[in-house]
Amino acid sequence: MVNKIKFYNVKDVRLTDGFFKRYADIIAKKTLFEQWDILNDKGDAKGHAVINFEIAAGQKKGEYQGLVFQDSDLYKWLEAAGNVLSVRQDSKLAKLVDYAVKLIQKTQADDGYINTYFSLVHPDKRFVDFECSHELYCAGHFFEAAVSVFEATNDKRILDVAQKFADYLVKTFGTDESQIDAACGHQEAELALVCLAELTGEQKYRDLARYFLETRGKKPNYFIKESEIRKGATVWTKWLESAGRLNEGNLKYFQAHDLPVNQQAATGHAVRMVYQITGMAAVANSESDPMYIAAKRLFDNIIERQMYITGAIGQTNFGEAFSVDYDLPLVSAYAETCASIGLVMAAKQLMRVKPNAAYAAIVERVIYNGVLPGINLECDKYFYVNPQECNPIRKDAPYLDYIKYERQPWHGCACCPPNLSRFLTSVQEYIYMRSEDALYVNLLISSELDGQDKLKMKCKIAKNAAIKITADKLNGAMLKVRIPEYIEKLKAMVNDTPTGVDISDGYASFDLKDGDDLVIKGFVKPIFVRADEKLNYCAGRVAVTFGPYVMCAEECDNGANLHNLVIKKTAKPIVVDNKNNIPAINVAGYRQSYRKSTLYFKEDNPTKEDTKITFVPYYYWNNRGAGEMSVWIRKD
């Protein structure tokens, strides 16, 4: 097993931050129970996940319901529940977990295989449709759930089930003649197998993960070969012959057009792409491993050329996919919540090979502005798609029917809600990482680290920023604190004595003795942000950021037709409110308007009406009703 940089995990880090703790608490106390009910088809929203297991376990009668990867909804829920049980006692939740674990156990075939869709609907079609079946995708989510639940409960049952399944996969997949030489159309098992390897110490799972990434995109392409054998039939087309046989042109959708190590730019389905990068970085042995080099190249392509300012990714509904470099449409942005979660996961795995403060900054950007918008403050409604500019004027436009103007209680394809649960109950994992000689603080989120290293951190990121770190036990490690670009006029003190701040590669290094108090102070101002000059949709417009927050303008603060608001040339953004930790920023501007009765007309002087333009955090939008929203606002 490779000695990678270690992130301190859920158990080792206790959130003391009001902001993220609030989410984690609500999800633990309320959301997970509501989602359980939905997964059990109680109430209006039907999750269709548990029933499939109950039928497959022989406990109920009925027909399989939902999408082919419906199992994964339960697995993600289970992973979230594991996260919660790692940090708090909850016998009610533990009971549900126990029920789910037993249920899954009962659906396991003698050889180890688990998948309710294929067990119930097509027992004869196991592992013949890697294009669409999601069998290994579901397996991956199960392994992640098993790791999480085992770590929380120390109950070996789920881990045994997982290992039996994983061992079956190890036996089944590979390049021997007796094996199937293929990988899943939806990457996910790769990362999960590494997690399982790291927990169990079994190198074979890690080898299988690497194998999946090495066989993907090989020529001749097995996805095409299989499509020919199936005459284009897939699990989506109900195994009827379809006109849509796979060809070279559509392999990009699931990144099977080339070997992952050869892939140059992010393409295809966004979640698949970032899950692949996550897996590539997870199996990489070092900085010089071609898997790491390619993973980094793909990740850099995303953040340098294909990412929204909010950290959201996947520009188009067409395949829930990446587009091309510098094409970042705002109104039609897909920007799936799950893709943001995947981007954070990818950054983490890349940082495990080599620390990178810029990637940690991306993690911060994405968590606050790419992931959080997916859920409302009460944690019971979700956005699957996150437009960067929206106007309910278009709510009946069929070509934009994937855009919702209000968060929904559940989705037909419900990948995002349980993904948000598992993510927001494990966000503390992204704060601290440990190399041989240094403890890194990647995120300025108040928390207590209580692992091999021990420290307490209190962060206030407001106009006056203050970070106080008490080094309880650093075992001789340097403390490296990521200093975000938005903190200005930095001052540091150790035990009340001013000390120089040496920032190198984005981290300020401090050599603390156990018991030392480090205080870092500075100022955070809201700023205007411009986009690369190639981004046509942002031309003439700015976004406003304040600390970790990307802001947006909403109709409820600013009236309709946000595109007619213009920020004055010399205006400065001013923080006017920070109630409930929700900053509000005002900027001097004007509303340009042309009131005419025809659609197009000879220019005359527009009415310019002075107005304050109010910005709130993007993640916060639609928490006060539906209406227009825009991240980018015109500026003189």
Add this chain to the structure above:
Amino acid sequence: MVNKIKFYNVKDVRLTDGFFKRYADIIAKKTLFEQWDILNDKGDAKGHAVINFEIAAGQKKGEYQGLVFQDSDLYKWLEAAGNVLSVRQDSKLAKLVDYAVKLIQKTQADDGYINTYFSLVHPDKRFVDFECSHELYCAGHFFEAAVSVFEATNDKRILDVAQKFADYLVKTFGTDESQIDAACGHQEAELALVCLAELTGEQKYRDLARYFLETRGKKPNYFIKESEIRKGATVWTKWLESAGRLNEGNLKYFQAHDLPVNQQAATGHAVRMVYQITGMAAVANSESDPMYIAAKRLFDNIIERQMYITGAIGQTNFGEAFSVDYDLPLVSAYAETCASIGLVMAAKQLMRVKPNAAYAAIVERVIYNGVLPGINLECDKYFYVNPQECNPIRKDAPYLDYIKYERQPWHGCACCPPNLSRFLTSVQEYIYMRSEDALYVNLLISSELDGQDKLKMKCKIAKNAAIKITADKLNGAMLKVRIPEYIEKLKAMVNDTPTGVDISDGYASFDLKDGDDLVIKGFVKPIFVRADEKLNYCAGRVAVTFGPYVMCAEECDNGANLHNLVIKKTAKPIVVDNKNNIPAINVAGYRQSYRKSTLYFKEDNPTKEDTKITFVPYYYWNNRGAGEMSVWIRKD
């Protein structure tokens, strides 16, 4: 037969205008022959249209090729050829027409039915799939071709074939129990049957047209009923049962969600929509006919809320369809060339019920800027889709694969090329219309009218505009000349004597004696145009128009990243060139640029580099190579 306002037709009007005459001449002398070769599969582009007839006629062996409505390509070509033969002798073209007529005749079934797809591929499936079959759509194009060819040649053969087919339809369709009560998924036969009725004096064809428009959208919906019978199979799904059974939700695509007379706003497939409006206006008996009222309502919805400034329509690729009011995306605009042609046809039929200078202005806008961009100056390459802003940066974006950055020699779905041929060989039909007591000049295109009324008109629409009309024989009619909004400081003289200009409802009326010379002079200046404040994509931007031309900026004149060009607040557009009748306009502006290495960055002062911004007519774009193009440019 209703006594409608009459448009003077192809035969009665001789183009003397260099601009449109150039197109008509090239199409007559070159394009039609090249298209014939393509329709005969000679050369690289394969039209697959004539071969199907040759097989159906028993002259060749082989399998049907192309789309289900491939026949219509030949019919549109034939209509164009008829237009040409109406105004010039061409024995070579006449021979081709004769060959095509004989061929069609041979494919006619004993009962009158003609359709090579159904005759060759599915003789058992006649009239069971109105959703997709396009049988009546193809019939309509045949009828229009027959009218055109008969009017050109006076050869009754094709008319006899058409009437035999039409008589069969009259017998087949209706509400009697023995009849089929249905209309075609693609409107087109409606207008065509009215043309046939007007040529032959047969009211029954007109009645059938009206019937089709009255049965469309009736409840219970026969499209849904049939879809159920076919178990969702259609001609597109090769008659395999598909999961895609029609439901209420997708009836809007072909405007069968409600009775046409009840439809409130343009929706669904844009060409279908405007062909429907054309048919509705064509069958309407008077201004108070509900068909006219609804046709006008739908047309007004388009021009007031869903039309691009170029007169293009159909905002989205998703169903080649309308979107919703005030949603007019520029980059992803579909704006099909055929839809523009249909919009002009609709305006004409509406004006036949009631003169309307505003509609004539739309006709002008659409011909110059919605139709003409579909074809290059040499008339051998075509745009199907007409984006209002484009950048080859996106050429590999799969979700925009319908956008071409250069005109193409032909299209897989080749509706546009022969549609352009038939339109540009009949554009003179839109110039003059006659009511009982007035002769209307709708378009200022140099031409000689030589019908019941006779006049000569010479128009120069440049900085100094001059229109000279010699009234040779007006039969006591008032002359009503549409005065476009863009002509300023109007002066008129009759026989060199100044006369007052009384403009009412957009037309200036003159009471001329035969032999009088009317001269109208004025000035045309390029202007900046703003869009309704609800059009977000145009916010902060202007378009430039000059006379009938909507202008655009191209990369070859202005460099890349057109979105970073800004017109100065006080700049005035100046005509700097008019070589080959292609005006070029310069405006003072600057290029705003931010050169940074990251995708998003803290605003600093942009570089502002003064520059002239050059505009050329939108129809002219991509005649000098591929590159960026934008109709709307930022303005301070």
